[in-house]
Amino acid sequence: MDSSNEGIDTYKPAGFNTPSPLRKSQRRGSFSSILRRSSIVQTRRASRDLSGDVDEKMLKYLSSISLKKEIEEETASFMSETCSDIDIGDYDPSDWFLEEDDNGEEDEQLFIILEKQGLEDRVRDMANTLSDQIDLTPGNAILLLQYFRWDLDKILSDYFEDPDRFCERAGITKEKKSLPNYINNSCCVVCFESSNDFYSLGCGHGPYCTNCWRSYLHEEMMASGSEIIHCKCISPTCKSKLTFENWRDLASDRDYHRYWYFITKDYVKCDKHLEFCPNPTCGNAIKYQGIGRPNDVVECHCGTRFCFSCGSEKHNPVSCAQLTEWKSKNNNDEESLKLIKSTCKPCYHCGMQTERITGCNHMTCRKEQGGCGGEWCWMCRGDWKSHGQHTGGFYSCNKYDNSNGKKADENSTVAKEESDRFLHYFNRYFNHDMSMKHAMKMKSDEIEDKMIQLREMTSHNPDFLQEAIELLIECRRILKYTYVFGYYLNDKVPGKTFFEYQQANAEGITELLSEGVFINVALIDPQDMKNRIRVTKKYITNLVKSIEEGLGLDDNLGLSGPQE
Numbered sequence: 001m002d003s004s005n006e007g008i009d010t011y012k013p014a015g016f017n018t019p020s021p022l023r024k025s026q027r028r029g030s031f032s033s034i035l036r037r038s039s040i041v042q043t044r045r046a047s048r049d050l051s052g053d054v055d056e057k058m059l060k061y062l063s064s065i066s067l068k069k070e071i072e073e074e075t076a077s078f079m080s081e082t083c084s085d086i087d088i089g090d091y092d093p094s095d096w097f098l099e100e101d102d103n104g105e106e107d108e109q110l111f112i113i114l115e116k117q118g119l120e121d122r123v124r125d126m127a128n129t130l131s132d133q134i135d136l137t138p139g140n141a142i143l144l145l146q147y148f149r150w151d152l153d154k155i156l157s158d159y160f161e162d163p164d165r166f167c168e169r170a171g172i173t174k175e176k177k178s179l180p181n182y183i184n185n186s187c188c189v190v191c192f193e194s195s196n197d198f199y200s201l202g203c204g205h206g207p208y209c210t211n212c213w214r215s216y217l218h219e220e221m222m223a224s225g226s227e228i229i230h231c232k233c234i235s236p237t238c239k240s241k242l243t244f245e246n247w248r249d250l251a252s253d254r255d256y257h258r259y260w261y262f263i264t265k266d267y268v269k270c271d272k273h274l275e276f277c278p279n280p281t282c283g284n285a286i287k288y289q290g291i292g293r294p295n296d297v298v299e300c301h302c303g304t305r306f307c308f309s310c311g312s313e314k315h316n317p318v319s320c321a322q323l324t325e326w327k328s329k330n331n332n333d334e335e336s337l338k339l340i341k342s343t344c345k346p347c348y349h350c351g352m353q354t355e356r357i358t359g360c361n362h363m364t365c366r367k368e369q370g371g372c373g374g375e376w377c378w379m380c381r382g383d384w385k386s387h388g389q390h391t392g393g394f395y396s397c398n399k400y401d402n403s404n405g406k407k408a409d410e411n412s413t414v415a416k417e418e419s420d421r422f423l424h425y426f427n428r429y430f431n432h433d434m435s436m437k438h439a440m441k442m443k444s445d446e447i448e449d450k451m452i453q454l455r456e457m458t459s460h461n462p463d464f465l466q467e468a469i470e471l472l473i474e475c476r477r478i479l480k481y482t483y484v485f486g487y488y489l490n491d492k493v494p495g496k497t498f499f500e501y502q503q504a505n506a507e508g509i510t511e512l513l514s515e516g517v518f519i520n521v522a523l524i525d526p527q528d529m530k531n532r533i534r535v536t537k538k539y540i541t542n543l544v545k546s547i548e549e550g551l552g553l554d555d556n557l558g559l560s561g562p563q564e
Helices: 031-037 056-064 069-073 075-086 116-134 138-147 152-161 163-170 210-230 244-250 253-269 320-331 333-343 404-445 447-457 463-488 496-518 526-551
Strands: 008-010 111-114 274-276 285-288 297-299 305-307 362-364 375-377
Touching (some): 111 116, 244 253, 320 463, 447 463
Antiparallel strands (some): 008 111
């Protein structure tokens, strides 16, 4: 890379301290090789065949595991069995993050990191180039680039057909009008204060003092977010947009830099070879120099790892399409309504949804809880006045078999089963997500103090604690997404039983690692912790690889939901 390019750095694959570009042979591999590169956790061992039957003794052992009690009682034997099972003798630290091919081919960089200043410089260079060719200020050139989705070639081919029309659509006022003669002896039309410090856009509206401009831009920034790049004149009916030169003159330094962040974000969004780092405090972007759009996992200088394809947190073994649908289900009010309808029934009189916890079929819609006071039957959902001993009394309803209520119950049974299944997977996904965030908080707030204490108390190098907390965060992340994967995996797939066995074992050794991380410093056994790290790393590696190579590549194995 030319060292003269400011703000540009080579992409460092997760886990390596020195630049290590991906090999040419990995540039456009098979679909399976792309999936393997999407995982930070990697090994060279072949995955197991998930379609085989699971040993009955193993399942019996699995069902008897108590993650809290038996891990404490059988730590030594559990670690020994797991080490033997996953063959940690050939452990290589480089396996954890990226698999390298030793085929002697020349290396080729696929990613570069564009730092914040480098992105701004690129945008300014484009604006200056366009400004020289079409006689616009650089700020107005950026407005035109935004309108044309940052397609410089399209601007140069279309703009000259009707410059005035395109400028009007882009919010550009080409010629700045002179301020009215009375402006220096007038007052601001917003605050009505006299001032000698007025500012007007090319549209000439005003007069507005700079203090009102600054307040207006700050309020717009807080309310509009990324849409602030389309901010217009204070005048309600004016369509003139502010340029970066206007923001530089009027806004506070904080708001001006924030404005530039959204400018560069809009630029990155329109380039399929660029992806912004999802860390809101970072501002860097990663550029892919290959063909198409890969689903590699990349790591920014800030330490954030994310999927280049969708820009989300690293989410293997779940596909981008499945993750999108999963997020949609979590944020969709219709899913909540389905759950309510599957567990509740409406009052016969007013329609208020009611859930029966205990009691008989005689329901009263309580007024103190917003109801109407009417009485109705839980079974057939009819008026209670039509019920009595002749209809079965309080505990049964002979009207039920032929009622609309029975038909509604039959329809809601399927919805309830689906809701219960979704909640089963979501609760476990959520728990691992919370545990991951708890571990991340410890990494940022406590782990250094713990390492210092261990160094003072013993002669051991405490660096393994840093490795342990990072591994724990990675394990929690992987485990939470295995529940998304399990949700979309058809229950009839033969390999699902073994997948769940592997998942439960991974949870067991992750809990064992977690206990070692959060334990009191005085109780830490360095050698035991290093063994836990080694075993956990290798097991979680094999879990992901077996999913991606055994279940994740074949639609016939029963993955439901959207596929990439």
